[in-house]
Amino acid sequence: MKPREYPKRLCVACMQMKDKRELFRVVKTKDGTVNIDPTHKAAGRGAYICKSHECIKLAAKKKALSHALKGEIPSEIYMQLESEINN
Numbered sequence: 001m002k003p004r005e006y007p008k009r010l011c012v013a014c015m016q017m018k019d020k021r022e023l024f025r026v027v028k029t030k031d032g033t034v035n036i037d038p039t040h041k042a043a044g045r046g047a048y049i050c051k052s053h054e055c056i057k058l059a060a061k062k063k064a065l066s067h068a069l070k071g072e073i074p075s076e077i078y079m080q081l082e083s084e085i086n087n
């Protein structure tokens with residue numbers, strides 16, 4: 001029997017494949033709103049990022065989420081991600 005494998009996703013900042021549970025999902029909905037998606041199930045274009053300060057800083061610097069989601073990411077999203085880690 002194979003051990004249960006969790007799906008892996010690519011972090012847009014460090015470009016490493018990570019276990020989904022170690023990643024935030026940021027989603028851009030059809031109307032263009034960008035949200036953090038704690039359920040990993042919201043409809044729309046999604047991008048993943050590690051639950052780490054390094055990756056969030058790196059993503060902000062590289063505008064990695066903007067590239068992945070093809071649109072501007074409000075700075076509040078990065079602040080929200082940072083505060084999620086601190087919780």
Ligand SMILES: [Zn+2]
Nearest residue numbers: 011014050055
């Ligand atoms: Zn990362």
